[in-house]
Amino acid sequence: MRVATWNINSIRARTDRAVAFLERTGVDVLALQETKVKDAAFPREPFEALGYEVVTHGFSQWNGVAILSRVGVQDVEVGFPGMPTWGDPAAAEARALGATCGGVRVWSLYVPNGREIDDPHYAYKLAWLGALRDAAAGWLEADPQAQTALVGDWNIAPLDTDVWDVDFFAGRTHVTPAEREAFAAFAHAGWTEVSREHVPAEHTYTYWDYQQLRFPKNQGMRIDLTYATPALAARVQGVTIERQERKGKQPSDHVPVVLDLAD
DNA sequence: ATGACATGTAAAACATGA
Numbered sequence: 001m002r003v004a005t006w007n008i009n010s011i012r013a014r015t016d017r018a019v020a021f022l023e024r025t026g027v028d029v030l031a032l033q034e035t036k037v038k039d040a041a042f043p044r045e046p047f048e049a050l051g052y053e054v055v056t057h058g059f060s061q062w063n064g065v066a067i068l069s070r071v072g073v074q075d076v077e078v079g080f081p082g083m084p085t086w087g088d089p090a091a092a093e094a095r096a097l098g099a100t101c102g103g104v105r106v107w108s109l110y111v112p113n114g115r116e117i118d119d120p121h122y123a124y125k126l127a128w129l130g131a132l133r134d135a136a137a138g139w140l141e142a143d144p145q146a147q148t149a150l151v152g153d154w155n156i157a158p159l160d161t162d163v164w165d166v167d168f169f170a171g172r173t174h175v176t177p178a179e180r181e182a183f184a185a186f187a188h189a190g191w192t193e194v195s196r197e198h199v200p201a202e203h204t205y206t207y208w209d210y211q212q213l214r215f216p217k218n219q220g221m222r223i224d225l226t227y228a229t230p231a232l233a234a235r236v237q238g239v240t241i242e243r244q245e246r247k248g249k250q251p252s253d254h255v256p257v258v259l260d261l262a263d
Numbered sequence: 264a265t266g267a268c269a270t271g272t273a274a275a276a277c278a279t280g281a
Contacts, residue, residue: 010269013269036270060272062271062279115279115281155281169281209281210280213265213266213267215266216264216265216266217266244265253269
């Protein structure tokens with residue numbers, strides 16, 4: 001089975017690219033982030049025509065997550081228990097969607113950006129990650145044999161070599177010790193970040209800004225990552241970062257990451 | 264060539280992204 005994650009930066013702007021990606025790779029489950037569309041306007045038909053079931057969670061133009069699966073979709077869960085809220089009035093954002101597909105529990109996650117270190121959004125990001133860690137620790141404790149994947153855009157570069165120039169990021173989000181500790185806390189709870197295990201090369205990125213020729217210069221960040229439970233990590237045979245998806249017309253600024261699972 | 268921001272909302276300029 002193949003499971004992929006992709007921050008697509010608007011599903012309506014890139015429906016054709018998503019369809020072509022599924023046809024080319026044969027991915028069975030695709031977790032999307034930043035769909036930027038309310039549920040009623042999600043372009044379901046092209047995917048259903050390919051044999052995928054479509055579950056979505058989105059409000060208007062911000063955030064938005066979805067899961068496409070051709071191996072079944074069960075026990076859909078919008079948000080995770082204890083997920084922090086944002087805004088005034090405070091509301092849950094469309095950043096987490098869980099579903100069991102082909103026996104694997106998949107969570108499509110769009111971690112808050114954080115904006116600036118002194119912005120309230122940064123504290124929200126850390127609280128969101130802490131609450132997710134607590135939920136995830138509970139899931140694994142309740143079922144040590146669980147096959148669960150936390151996939152998506154974590155908006156954290158765990159290592160200095162996950163960005164092109166650490167000096168550029170000095171004083172900015174994505175690389176602070178607090179964010180890295182919040183990320184490492186999942187490993188301390190027994191989860192394994194499987195993309196690094198299978199693609200260990202340094203300066204291998206999943207995101208390149210649209211500005212400043214970041215992609216041609218290969219000035220990117222590795223921030224689209226996958227934490228797996230031990231039982232699922234043992235099934236991962238390979239990971240592919242689909243760098244070619246950053247090329248061509250109207251790409252997302254992120255590329256898909258594909259996991260190959262043993263049967 | 265992989266090329267110099269992009270998206271949705273709303274109807275111009277703005278919030279957001281990282």
